[in-house]
Amino acid sequence: MKSLRLKAGLLVDGIDVDPAALQGVGTRFKEQNHGLFGWDMVNHKGLNLPDDFVLSDGTVVQFRYNPVSPYRLQANNNGLSILYRGDVAGHAKLIPRPRFYDRLTSSGHPMRKIAQIGGEDCFFVCYQNYCSHFAGNEQCAFCNLVPTKKTYDAVLSKKGIDEIGEAAAAAFSEGMCNHILLTGGCFSHEKEVDLVCKIVESIRGALATDTVPGTILPSAATEEDDIKRYRDTGIGAIGYSVEIWDEAYYRAICPGKARATSHEDFVEAIAKAVRVFGSGRVYGVLVLGLEPRDSFLRGVRELADLGANVVPFVWSPNPGSRLEGHRAPTAEWYVGAVLEAGEVLAHSNVPQRDENHCYRCDGNSLLHDVLRMTSIDGRPNTAAESHRT
Numbered sequence: 001m002k003s004l005r006l007k008a009g010l011l012v013d014g015i016d017v018d019p020a021a022l023q024g025v026g027t028r029f030k031e032q033n034h035g036l037f038g039w040d041m042v043n044h045k046g047l048n049l050p051d052d053f054v055l056s057d058g059t060v061v062q063f064r065y066n067p068v069s070p071y072r073l074q075a076n077n078n079g080l081s082i083l084y085r086g087d088v089a090g091h092a093k094l095i096p097r098p099r100f101y102d103r104l105t106s107s108g109h110p111m112r113k114i115a116q117i118g119g120e121d122c123f124f125v126c127y128q129n130y131c132s133h134f135a136g137n138e139q140c141a142f143c144n145l146v147p148t149k150k151t152y153d154a155v156l157s158k159k160g161i162d163e164i165g166e167a168a169a170a171a172f173s174e175g176m177c178n179h180i181l182l183t184g185g186c187f188s189h190e191k192e193v194d195l196v197c198k199i200v201e202s203i204r205g206a207l208a209t210d211t212v213p214g215t216i217l218p219s220a221a222t223e224e225d226d227i228k229r230y231r232d233t234g235i236g237a238i239g240y241s242v243e244i245w246d247e248a249y250y251r252a253i254c255p256g257k258a259r260a261t262s263h264e265d266f267v268e269a270i271a272k273a274v275r276v277f278g279s280g281r282v283y284g285v286l287v288l289g290l291e292p293r294d295s296f297l298r299g300v301r302e303l304a305d306l307g308a309n310v311v312p313f314v315w316s317p318n319p320g321s322r323l324e325g326h327r328a329p330t331a332e333w334y335v336g337a338v339l340e341a342g343e344v345l346a347h348s349n350v351p352q353r354d355e356n357h358c359y360r361c362d363g364n365s366l367l368h369d370v371l372r373m374t375s376i377d378g379r380p381n382t383a384a385e386s387h388r389t
């Protein structure tokens with residue numbers, strides 16, 4: 001559990017960095033490419049920073065740059081240490097840079113502007129780096145999708161379907177990827193179903209397989225035919241970004257999204273998706289730290305009752321979002337909340353599948369670490385009880 005507490009602290013407080021620890025970032029080691037949100041506490045245009053790093057026990061941690069953090073990534077003779085107020089709190093290694101980052105698609109676009117690797121093994125594509133909710137200043141309060149695109153302009157806003165397939169073929173041939181993850185900002189529903197299906201089919205064709213290991217995160221589809229269309233692409237799992245479980249908090253924090261998709265719509269979409277994809281193959285994605293612990297845990301219970309799993313991202317008050325400059329809850333709050341969520345899942349009947357999304361796929365959730373660290377025969381044990389003692 002020591003690394004869980006350390007990871008929670010690193011996500012909540014961010015991390016400063018010794019310039020010597022950045023040697024090889026962008027050449028030997030994977031750099032940030034700002035494919036979706038910027039998760040750092042401050043912008044750093046012109047400074048290449050690691051996307052993430054791995055603790056000694058294999059825990060993947062997102063790198064969230066904060067030059068005034070009490071944590072610091074420090075180079076030493078044996079590698080990299082994590083210091084907390086000057087004392088060694090752990091050790092880390094950076095993640096090798098995928099070779100496809102330097103390759104071009106047949107249209108001449110750098111593949112890293114099309115897709116990136118999340119964590120150690122996830123082929124990630126944001127199929128639209130724009131969201132219509134920004135137009136009326138009704139974007140989710142935690143979101144900096146559009147400001148991040150404006151600041152870094154590091155990726156193509158829209159990617160060619162064939163180019164995504166080419167990037168997938170290159171990435172998977174390196175042997176680094178186990179999963180895919182697709183997401184994008186909100187736009188016309190019909191177009192999105194069509195686009196997402198074509199992208200997955202393009203990836204499936206590139207991999208020359210019948211199925212695609214991974215997860216798609218489209219807008220909530222309440223039409224069963226649309227969900228079946230998604231399933232028939234061969235994708236392993238589907239998730240919906242519910243964001244906030246409590247309905248009133250959801251409407252306040254996500255005004256545009258809540259008008260387009262109500263809490264009830266999400267519940268209906270998830271229930272139908274479980275019927276189509278199967279229990280454990282559907283995720284409710286939440287932003288953790290913006291609503292009370294009890295409503296988050298109510299969400300975990302209700303999602304588990306529906307047969308769905310949960311991915312709760314640790315909120316970052318990132319630059320360009322309406323909540324820039326605010327503070328996340330303490331690391332202890334996060335550890336307590338995710339341990340209790342793990343306990344809920346331990347007593348549910350929802351299979352904890354990692355063939356479609358695993359703890360190595362990203363470094364900004366703590367729950368998959370709880371499930372991994374406490375797993376007995378593939379199911380979490382009484383993690384919350386051990387935390388209380």
Ligand code: SF4
Pocket residue numbers: 130131132133134138139140143144145184185186254257
């Ligand atoms: S729906 Fe909300 S979180 Fe998603 S891209 Fe739009 S503003 Fe951002």
